[in-house]
Amino acid sequence: MMTNIIKKNRYLILRRTIQIGLLILFGGANWWGWKFLMGNYSSAYVLETFYLADPHAVLQTFAAGFVMSADAIIGAVIVLVFYALIAGRSFCSWVCPINMITDLATWMRKKWKLTKKESFFTFSRKTRYWVLGLGILLSPIVGVAAFEVINPITMLHRGIIFGFGMGWAVIAGLFLFDLLVVEYGWCGHLCPLGAFYSATSRFSLIKVKHDVEKCTMCMKCFGVCHEEQVLHIVGEKSGFIKDECSNCGRCVEVCDDNALKFSIYNYKI
Amino acid sequence: MADTQNMNSRRDALKTMFRGAGLLGLGGAAWGSTAIKLKASELTLRPPAAIDEEKFVKACIRCGTCVEACPYDTLQLANIDDHTAIGTPFFKPRLIPCYMCPDVPCVPVCPSGALDVDIIAKQIDGINTEEPDINKAKMGVAVVDQEACIAYWGIQCDACYRACPLLGEAITLEFARNERTGKHAFLKPVVHREICTGCGLCEHACITEKAAIFVLPLNVATGRVGEHYIKGWDKADEERLKNLKEEKTKKSSPEDVLNDWEYLLDDD
Structure with missing residues (x-):
C-alpha cells in the first residue's frame, strides 16, 4: 500500500525534494554562509566556480540596453541549452518555487470542487506568449528588464530567504487568482517565463511518450495534467507530448496502463 | 450569401484583433x-563599485x-x-554601514556587471590591477546638517570624525573660536567630497x-x-581654455535685429 503510494507519486516526491532542496541551498547561502548555491533563480553562483543565469532575464536586460558581463551570459547559455536540448520546460515543475503555490491552489480547487464553471472568466492559454512579447517590448521603453520588476518567482525566493515585506501580498494574490479566478491561471496562462521555455524547448530530448496501443482511454492523465491541450494525441495516436508540457510526470504516474512514460525524443517522428 | 458570411467573419476577425490590441x-x-x-530609486545607496544608477x-x-557575500x-x-528598484x-x-572590507567580497561575485571591479581597481603607476581598493569606492557622500550637529553648537563631539575609516582625510575638524563663551573652541566636522566613500560609518x-x-x-x-x-x-583649470573650440557668435545686421523685434512684437 505504502510502496504503491510512493510509486504513484514518485515524480511528485522527487520534484518537491528538488524544489525545496534548492530553496534550502539558497537559504543556507544567506543564513549559514553555505557556498553550494548562492543567489537565486535569476542568477546563481554554483560552488564558487561558475554562474547560472536566467536567459529570459538576460534577454530582457539586453532589450533594455545593457549587455551583461560574460559570467551572466555564459550562465544563461548553459541554462538555455540545458532546457532547450535536454530537459524541456522542466524548470516550471521541477525548479520553480511558484509551482508549489499554484499546485496547492489547484489541489484545493479540486478538493473544494471549484470546477471551471466557477471561474469568473476564462482566457486563452496563448496569452502568456503575448505577455512574453510585451515584456521584451516594454524593457527598452521603461529602461529596465520589465518582467524582473514584477517577477513573483524571485519575489517568493526573496520573501523566504530575506523576509517578505509586502511581497507576501503579491504571492497571496497569485494564489487566490489560481484558486478562485482562473484554473491554472498563472503558470498555465500568464507566466512569460513558462512561455519562454515552452517556445525554446520544442526539440528537447526528454519528453513523455504516448503509446496508443496500451491506452484504455481512462482519462486519468487529463485529470492531473496542468496543460491539458498538450495531451491531444492521447487515445488517438502514438507520439511525443510536446508544446507546453513541463515534464512534471504526473500523467506518467497516474497512468495504470503504461501508455505514458518518459522517453528520448525521436526527431524523425 | 457566402459573401455576407465572409464579411461577417472578417468583421469578427477585425473586432477580435482590435479587442486584443x-x-x-x-x-x-x-x-x-x-x-x-518600481525602478525609481534616486535616494538609494548602492554597494561599492556600482555603475551609474540608471x-x-x-x-x-x-x-x-552580493547580499549573501556581505559579511556584515x-x-x-x-x-x-x-521604495527602490x-x-x-x-x-x-x-x-x-559599509565596513569597507579590504577584499570587497560583494563586488567580484556580481555576475551581471552591475558591480564593476574596475571602478575601484587599485592602481599601480596609473595602471589598473586586479586588486580592489575599497577607498576608491563612491557609494555616496556624507553631508552634515549644521543645525542638528552639536559640534556646530559648540558642544564637543567628534564621533563622526573618529568613526571615519579615512580618519583625518574624508572628515576633518575645523577649529574656530566660540565667540559666545569667549573661551571655548568649535570643532566642526567638515566632509571632503573627493575622499569620502559614502560608507556611512559616520552616520552610524x-x-x-x-x-x-x-x-x-x-547625484543627489x-x-x-x-x-x-x-x-x-x-x-x-586654465589649461582647459587652450583646448576650447572657438565658438563663433553670429553677428546680426541691424535688419536682423529689427526683424527679431518685429517677430516678438507681432501679437496677432
Missing part, C-alpha cells in the same frame, strides 16, 4: 507604468549574491515596499537622535558648476 495596450500601459514606478537598475539581475549583513535586497541591493548606513556613529551627518547618493548631494566657469587662479 486594446487589451495589449491596456496591459502594456499598466505594466509599463508599474515598472517605471544603468545599474538595468544591469542588476537581482540575484542577491549591510546589504539588503529591496522588497516591494522599500525591487530586488536590487542597497544599504541603510544608520542601520548597518552620529550621536543625535536622527543623524546630523548622513550619506546621500552622489552634489551640484554642478558647468563648463563655462574657469578658475583663473588654478593653472590646471
